[in-house]
Structures are given as C-alpha cells and as structure tokens.
Amino acid sequence: VSVRPFYLEIARDVLRSAQVIGAFSAILLAMSVAHSFAGPASAYSIPSAPSYSYYVKYTWGNTVSFNGQSVLYAYQVGFQSRFGANSDGTPPKLIVDFRRQLQNSSGAWGVGGLGSGTYHSDAWVTNVANAFTAGVNDGHPYQDYWIGYGVSNDDESWSCGSSLWASAGTAWHNTVGGVALPLDGWMFVANDFEAWHNSSTGWASCGTGAINWENAEAVAYGNGLRLEVANFGSDAHTEWPATWSLDQVWQVSWGLSQAIAFPEIYCSGQPPEWVAVYRYKSLFFSAVTDESATITNCYGSSQNHTYSWQGAWNALNNALVNIGVTNDLGPIVTIF
C-alpha cells in the first residue's frame, strides 16, 4: 500500500476548496452582474389621473330615468364615475363612503350622516351599493377597477371596550356581502379610521375598537371570499395618542391579514405622520387618499396647507424617498 505524502493530501484539499469557492464565486458574480444590469427596484410613478371617490347622500336612493328605465340615482353616479389611470396598469380604485354606522330604535344596523338627518337601513345600503356597482359595470365595460364600500369609525359615544365595534364590523360584513362583485373589477371594504376627537364631549375613537371592527368584518364569506379592508383615514395615533397606539394604526393599515393602506394625505402635516408609521414597521401604501379641499387651517393649523392630488402623492412619495424607501407607494390616487 502506497502512502501519499501528507503535503500532497493538503495540496489536493486546497485545490478542491479553491474549485468550490471559485464555482460559488462565479455564480455569485453572475448574479451580481445580472443584478447590476437590472438595477434597483425603481419607484412607482404618479398616476396620470386620479379616481374620484364619493360621499353618499340620501338622494342616491332616489329614482331617475336612464334611457327610459327607472334606476336609482346611485346607478347614474356609478355610470358617470371617473377612474384614474397610471402607466403600469395597476387598477384604479375608488371609495364609496356611507359615513358611519348606527342602530335604529329596534337595534337594526344601518348608516347615518347622509344628509337627511335620518337613519338608513343596511338593506338600503346594499341596494344603493348594488346600483352603484351596476352603473360602474355599464359605464365602464371591460375596464379593470376596484370599488370600495366603506364607513368611518366616527361612532360617538361607543366606549373603547364596547362590543358594538365588533357588532358593527359583522353588520358591515353582512351588508357588503349582499353586494355583487363587479363584472370586470373587484370590490373591497374601506374604513375611514381616524381619532375623531370631539373637543366638546371629549370622545375619541380607539385603536382597540377599530381592530375589533376589522377582525369581525374581514372574515370569509360562505364561499371563501374575503375582502381587503382599506384604511383611508389619517394617522389616529398622532391625532389622539391616548386611545391609539402607533402599533394599532399599523395594524389596521397593514398588520391585520386583510388590511391595506390608503393613507389620507389632505394636509401638509400628514406625510411625515405616515412616514412615522412606516418607520415603526414597514407597510405598502396601496393608494393616496386626497380631498379637493381649499381651506385655510387644515385640521385647525394655519401651518397646514391642503394639497392638489398630484401634490398629495408627491408629498408622501418624497417623504418616503427621504428615508430611503422607493417602492412602497402604489401609483394610485383616490380623491374625495
């Protein structure tokens, strides 16, 4: 039996190691080259047009004539609705805001704040929402879009620990459950989650209630369908930290399984607030929610000016870019 000198054994091992390292390095080098040519993920660009969202009025339940057929006015609004556009084909998104939920004297759920000072039942909401969707279908054939049916959490007098938050979430789940999916688009749920602090009464909403609402709302329907829940409100933690933690804002904006973020950017003070949420935990901002408002004291501050829809998207995008975030703001603006 011949025995190789130990130095030959060492030389062989070194050679094999070098081969392995060399091959591995070559693979990594090739990947690096590919990555260099692909470049870093670039930012989405501002859309070329916004989608217009709606505050529902009681008049949406009125009947009008559409080419000789009686339809709800909601149908006509949906037919005439305007969806935005962007360069990468991401579907535009709009929100139909039914303001806030309440119960009538019998305990039946509905909505209030639609302009007539009266309660409208959830059956009325479902009927109006179906009419709006049908109008969108007929006015925008073969177009891809998202329609969100939402309310706010401005439910004054509900205590933070009240079971009403979860009950209201279930009620909205059932209400939206009666609305047919768009033919060519998609549907989602929306909530204008804000602090809504009332300086007269001292009431403010709370993060716990909002999370309970969303957990109750965002359960699957019988056929397995679960709808995304868009938070199109402001940063409630900044507005009223006593009842909203930063984590709770993040939860209803991204953390909960169905949560997606449509941050409200009405005023110049709001982009840094949402960046603070992002810095707490990252999230993807699907769309910017703007409002066509001209007001001197935005949220009571003369230092706070209102934005155009372009200004709103650019302001949030710039605020994110300033902290090195280039790809977590979608190319969508929806404007009330």
Add this chain to the structure above:
Amino acid sequence: MLPSKVSRGRLRSPHPTASLLPAAFGFILIAAVVLFRGIGSGASSTAAPTGSADATAAADPTDKLAAYESAHPHGTWGPMLSGMDLGMTAEPLLPEPDWAKTIVMVPREDRRDGPLQLRDADSVWQVGSVPEDGARLWDDFYVWTALDDSTDPATSELGTFVLNATDPDTLALDVVYPCPQAIGHLTIVAATEDSVNFTSDAGVSGTFNLGTHAWTFDLASPQPTAAP
C-alpha cells in the same frame, strides 16, 4: 384568467451605473448583496428604516394581494343587477330634479365625518345643487363659515364647496372668501339660491351674494372697531 388586480412585478429599469464593479468588492460583499437585496426574488428594495427592528417584517404586498386573488376567483359570487346595452350613454337629468333644489341648514351630525371644509365649520348650508357632466349629475352646493385664527385680528371666512365634484367647473367652486371685517364667528341664518344671510357673535349681521361674491353689512347692527 383572473385579471390582474395589482402590478405584481416590481418595476425594473436599466441602471446607469450598471457594470461589473460589484465583483471588485469580492466574495463577502457580493454575498452581502445577495443576502440583503434579495436578487431575483422580487423582494422590496426598501432600506430598513432607522431604529426599526421590524422594518422588513411585513410580507411583500404584491405577494399578499396575489395570494388573495388566487384564493378568491373572480366573478363567481352572485349575478349583477344590470344588463344595459354596452355603449349606452346617460341622459341629462333635466329639468333639475326637485330633490336637487334643497336649501337647508346642515347640522353637525350630517357633516362631522364628511368633507374637510364642512367637518368643523361654524355653520353650513346646502344651497341647492350644481349640474355636472352635462347635468347627468347634480352635486350638492354648500356654503360654510369658519374662523381663521391665523390672522390678527382673527377674521371669519366664508367658503363654497361642491360635494363629489369631478368637473373642472364644479371643482373651481371650491373657494374661500375672507370676511372684510373682523366680526368674529359667522352663523348663516338664511339662504336663497342667490345669497346667504349671516349674523356674527359680535352682533353684526349681513349678506354674502353668491353671484357677485360681495359682502354687505347691516348698518343697523353693531359695527366692530377692533377684533372681537
């Protein structure tokens, strides 16, 4: 085939500094790039925010939405109620519907979670509606008042606003008119389609003409000499 709901792919573009330069930094640097930038995975290029240990904990949003779409096939949940002919256009709603002519004070309950201008205004009235899209829609026309305390002395302002406006003509009606006198908070007490009447907490009453945008003050009411 399920239509795309979101842009699932990350946008890629040629990089001006594309070169073999990364190779020069050696194996360790390359490995670091691979590990932290997620080559070929489509993961976000977002830098970890300062001071946030959980900054990259969230799932890729495109994955999240794609998974949602995949789990919930489109178009299987209930029939639509419509059935109009494609290509049909809406007719103008003329003459103006009676419900569009409403002139009414709007209580806080009906505006507290609505448009920004109206939420915390001192006083809001709906003064009829304005046509939009060639009168295919009739949008509420509002007049509101609020105190601008950024001025010294504080002055009130009166604004006009169209709910759900989309046309340039109706969007252009979102205007603020500063009150030429410092007379405190204004409360609208009456309105017609042409003008609104107001009183102030300084005891001054007057009128704002919605057509000419002219302010007139009742000389019989107290006139302020200083800020209220």
